[in-house]
Amino acid sequence: MDFVFSQATRGLTSSAVREILKLTQGNSVISFAGGLPAEQFFPVQAMRDALNRVMDQGPRALQYGLTEGFTPLREQLCARMARKNMHVTPDHMLLTTGSQQSIDLLTRVLLDKDDVVLVEDPTYLAFLQVLGSAQAHPVKVDGDEHGMNLADLEAKIIKHKPKLVYVIPTFSNPTGRVWNLERRQGIVDLCRKHGVLIFEDDPYGEIKFDSGESFPSLFSLAGSPDDSHVVYTSTFSKTVAPAVRTGWVIGDKRIIGMMTRAKQAADLHSSTLDQQALYQLLCHFDLDAHITTIRDEYKRRMKLMYSLLSEHNIPGLTFSEPKGGMFFWVELPEFLDAEAVLKHAVTEGVAFVPGTPFFAQEPKRNTLRLNYTFADDDTMVRGMNTLANVFKHFLQTK
Amino acid sequence: MDFVFSQATRGLTSSAVREILKLTQGNSVISFAGGLPAEQFFPVQAMRDALNRVMDQGPRALQYGLTEGFTPLREQLCARMARKNMHVTPDHMLLTTGSQQSIDLLTRVLLDKDDVVLVEDPTYLAFLQVLGSAQAHPVKVDGDEHGMNLADLEAKIIKHKPKLVYVIPTFSNPTGRVWNLERRQGIVDLCRKHGVLIFEDDPYGEIKFDSGESFPSLFSLAGSPDDSHVVYTSTFSKTVAPAVRTGWVIGDKRIIGMMTRAKQAADLHSSTLDQQALYQLLCHFDLDAHITTIRDEYKRRMKLMYSLLSEHNIPGLTFSEPKGGMFFWVELPEFLDAEAVLKHAVTEGVAFVPGTPFFAQEPKRNTLRLNYTFADDDTMVRGMNTLANVFKHFLQTK
Numbered sequence: 095m096d097f098v099f100s101q102a103t104r105g106l107t108s109s110a111v112r113e114i115l116k117l118t119q120g121n122s123v124i125s126f127a128g129g130l131p132a133e134q135f136f137p138v139q140a141m142r143d144a145l146n147r148v149m150d151q152g153p154r155a156l157q158y159g160l161t162e163g164f165t166p167l168r169e170q171l172c173a174r175m176a177r178k179n180m181h182v183t184p185d186h187m188l189l190t191t192g193s194q195q196s197i198d199l200l201t202r203v204l205l206d207k208d209d210v211v212l213v214e215d216p217t218y219l220a221f222l223q224v225l226g227s228a229q230a231h232p233v234k235v236d237g238d239e240h241g242m243n244l245a246d247l248e249a250k251i252i253k254h255k256p257k258l259v260y261v262i263p264t265f266s267n268p269t270g271r272v273w274n275l276e277r278r279q280g281i282v283d284l285c286r287k288h289g290v291l292i293f294e295d296d297p298y299g300e301i302k303f304d305s306g307e308s309f310p311s312l313f314s315l316a317g318s319p320d321d322s323h324v325v326y327t328s329t330f331s332k333t334v335a336p337a338v339r340t341g342w343v344i345g346d347k348r349i350i351g352m353m354t355r356a357k358q359a360a361d362l363h364s365s366t367l368d369q370q371a372l373y374q375l376l377c378h379f380d381l382d383a384h385i386t387t388i389r390d391e392y393k394r395r396m397k398l399m400y401s402l403l404s405e406h407n408i409p410g411l412t413f414s415e416p417k418g419g420m421f422f423w424v425e426l427p428e429f430l431d432a433e434a435v436l437k438h439a440v441t442e443g444v445a446f447v448p449g450t451p452f453f454a455q456e457p458k459r460n461t462l463r464l465n466y467t468f469a470d471d472d473t474m475v476r477g478m479n480t481l482a483n484v485f486k487h488f489l490q491t492k
Numbered sequence: 493m494d495f496v497f498s499q500a501t502r503g504l505t506s507s508a509v510r511e512i513l514k515l516t517q518g519n520s521v522i523s524f525a526g527g528l529p530a531e532q533f534f535p536v537q538a539m540r541d542a543l544n545r546v547m548d549q550g551p552r553a554l555q556y557g558l559t560e561g562f563t564p565l566r567e568q569l570c571a572r573m574a575r576k577n578m579h580v581t582p583d584h585m586l587l588t589t590g591s592q593q594s595i596d597l598l599t600r601v602l603l604d605k606d607d608v609v610l611v612e613d614p615t616y617l618a619f620l621q622v623l624g625s626a627q628a629h630p631v632k633v634d635g636d637e638h639g640m641n642l643a644d645l646e647a648k649i650i651k652h653k654p655k656l657v658y659v660i661p662t663f664s665n666p667t668g669r670v671w672n673l674e675r676r677q678g679i680v681d682l683c684r685k686h687g688v689l690i691f692e693d694d695p696y697g698e699i700k701f702d703s704g705e706s707f708p709s710l711f712s713l714a715g716s717p718d719d720s721h722v723v724y725t726s727t728f729s730k731t732v733a734p735a736v737r738t739g740w741v742i743g744d745k746r747i748i749g750m751m752t753r754a755k756q757a758a759d760l761h762s763s764t765l766d767q768q769a770l771y772q773l774l775c776h777f778d779l780d781a782h783i784t785t786i787r788d789e790y791k792r793r794m795k796l797m798y799s800l801l802s803e804h805n806i807p808g809l810t811f812s813e814p815k816g817g818m819f820f821w822v823e824l825p826e827f828l829d830a831e832a833v834l835k836h837a838v839t840e841g842v843a844f845v846p847g848t849p850f851f852a853q854e855p856k857r858n859t860l861r862l863n864y865t866f867a868d869d870d871t872m873v874r875g876m877n878t879l880a881n882v883f884k885h886f887l888q889t890k
Contacts, residue, residue: 096687097744098602102601102754103750128556130556138547141554142543142544152536153531156734156736157531157534158528158729159734190759191589191760191762192759192760194759198757206498220756223756223757227600331556335554337554337765339759339760339765358618359625360596361588361592361593364763367763367766368766371765
């Protein structure tokens with residue numbers, strides 16, 4: 095039987111990186127590759143209590159739910175959003191299977207073949223995959239550590255007439271950078287002026303290391319959700335647990351309504367057991383105190399990785415200290431290819447993600463991403479020792 | 493802000509029916525519209541036990557999972573499939589957010605704009621919606637109560653060169669019909685001969701009223717899963733509970749592999765909390781005994797609705813007794829439009845689904861679908877009384 099797949103699958107080809115990382119599964123490879131939270135901090139007892147409270151509701155808790163998601167959880171999330179100056183009602187919100195599904199649904203309702211989307215470069219690799227599947231084209235906007243270059247943004251809006259600008263302004267994946275207020279206000283103003291939709295992806299906003307610092311969301315800067323040109327998505331994966339696969343997306347009701355129809359065709363609705371459990375968790379568990387705990391711990395782990403990266407004193411290695419999120423973005427000397435380094439590193443027992451798949455255009459092959467949230471101290475020290483030796487090996491054999 | 497939606501959204505326009513049925517929510521309307529299981533029979537205690545067993549596993553249970561789904565659950569499902577002569581390994585299987593997501597993922601990896609899919613007519617309305625979103629075209633194959641007409645099937649394969657034939661051979665939605673063995677073998681042989689993929693949707697196969705009767709799946713008739721031209725999907729929504737949103741799809745590894753990549757872009761993976769709970773449930777709960785219980789109860793409810801439909805003795809109303817599944821398919825006298833009847837019925841306090849949206853071509857506007865699994869006896873008697881009066885009202889005012 096010959097199978098003829100759709101054109102959409104051409105953007106779905108398995109990457110070399112995924113194939114290499116598959117080798118790490120089930121082995122004793124220390125992985126700095128995934129964006130995995132620390133398991134020790136998952137609120138297991140609170141989740142157990144929450145699930146039992148859901149079961150206390152009786153059989154109705156196990157029935158089909160609304161495509162939009164469990165209403166009491168949407169109400170709770172509206173209250174949490176309001177604390178960040180995002181004033182929405184449940185009608186502006188759709189619950190999804192993680193924020194990855196928000197990305198997929200928004201691209202499905204907006205993008206046609208050959209549409210252009212402006213992106214940071216590097217940017218979240220799974221967003222680029224979704225664009226590939228939609229046969230849409232990412233075009234990079236120049237930027238620096240403070241965010242997109244606003245002049246380049248406007249020039250590219252005029253040149254490419256994009257349907258969408260996709261950004262992760264707070265602790266971006268993979269670079270960990272944070273946009274300053276001027277750039278935030280600037281993108282909001284420019285996109286309003288030119289009638290371009292902004293998709294603000296904020297999975298890491300809660301994982302900030304300086305609790306005094308405040309980074310207003312683009313969504314809040316854009317004002318009322320009605321007629322807003324910003325769509326915002328976030329997730330419980332990093333603050334509660336990934337297994338419950340619950341994200342949310344907020345925006346103008348016309349956008350959310352269309353995404354809801356697309357979701358109805360895609361899967362009717364996400365797990366309402368998970369959504370009800372998260373509702374009970376928010377009612378009976380101090381999620382904010384929990385977030386403070388994991389912030390402190392992730393900051394400590396980040397500092398440990400920073401000192402390990404520094405101590406090994408590898409010539410030509412550059413990186414900067416992230417202000418939040420889950421990753422270091424590392425540049426090797428220019429003559430090194432991080433995919434080749436990865437291949438060797440995996441045989442030595444340590445893994446990371448090479449930078450190439452995060453680039454929309456002209457990849458810097460000498461870059462890589464390191465996660466610091468998953469490994470405990472001992473594992474991190476061993477893994478970074480191995481990795482430093484791998485780097486040194488490549489520098490010596492040059 | 494003007495939003496320009498993608499071409500794919502043109503297939504997602506909200507139906508008149510959905511708008512009418514929205515009116516029933518939160519009201520005292522008795523609904524025979526949805527395909528909802530009876531809540532009284534949800535295994536609440538077993539699910540609570542299962543969830544607590546998952547939490548006993550510790551924090552790892554809350555981490556990210558495989559896109560393919562929780563491996564021990566796939567292994568359990570392989571064993572269950574083997575009892576029905578479907579011999580697969582976990583590599584042939586992908587867990588999805590209900591079987592609706594299997595439909596969505598398969599169409600995404602197979603169908604391009606203007607591709608043709610052969611269907612029964614009427615067929616599952618949400619499949620037609622997904623086709624609309626893919627901008628693919630359903631073409632109906634003639635049939636009778638025993639399944640598709642094989643001569644018409646072959647003629648249309650030759651004429652339209654379809655990518656796919658979509659069928660629900662066992663207790664179809666909406667008609668409740670069951671294909672006989674000759675038609676089952678016939679479609680498998682014809683599609684093999686012409687190199688056409690079959691998508692077998694089997695949400696209701698376990699809900700059969702004559703336990704002695706056996707209906708082999710098309711997948712089992714096609715032989716080995718490797719190089720098979722049948723892809724099969726089913727779900728726990730009707731046998732355990734819809735809230736856990738867990739379906740599965742099996743087929744040739746190339747198809748399953750490509751669907752897995754599409755799923756990774758769509759949502760990374762479905763809720764592993766649900767998948768782990770279902771695994772624990774299968775280990776510690778007699779699901780087969782449970783299925784026997786709900787079969788018996790649904791058969792009793794079906795018989796009650798049958799007798800109520802008969803007793804009211806409505807001129808020109810035709811229907812036949814289903815051998816399984818969840819629905820009666822009813823034809824009104826030809827001059828009646830079921831959508832107009834629904835509008836009035838809702839104001840009288842009872843709802844159903846008109847037949848029109850189930851048709852790929854030339855809808856019979858005098859048809860409707862009635863669910864008999866959700867309402868308890870008292871509710872069903874009251875609802876059917878009201879509905880009979882509504883029918884009589886329309887017959888009198890003719």
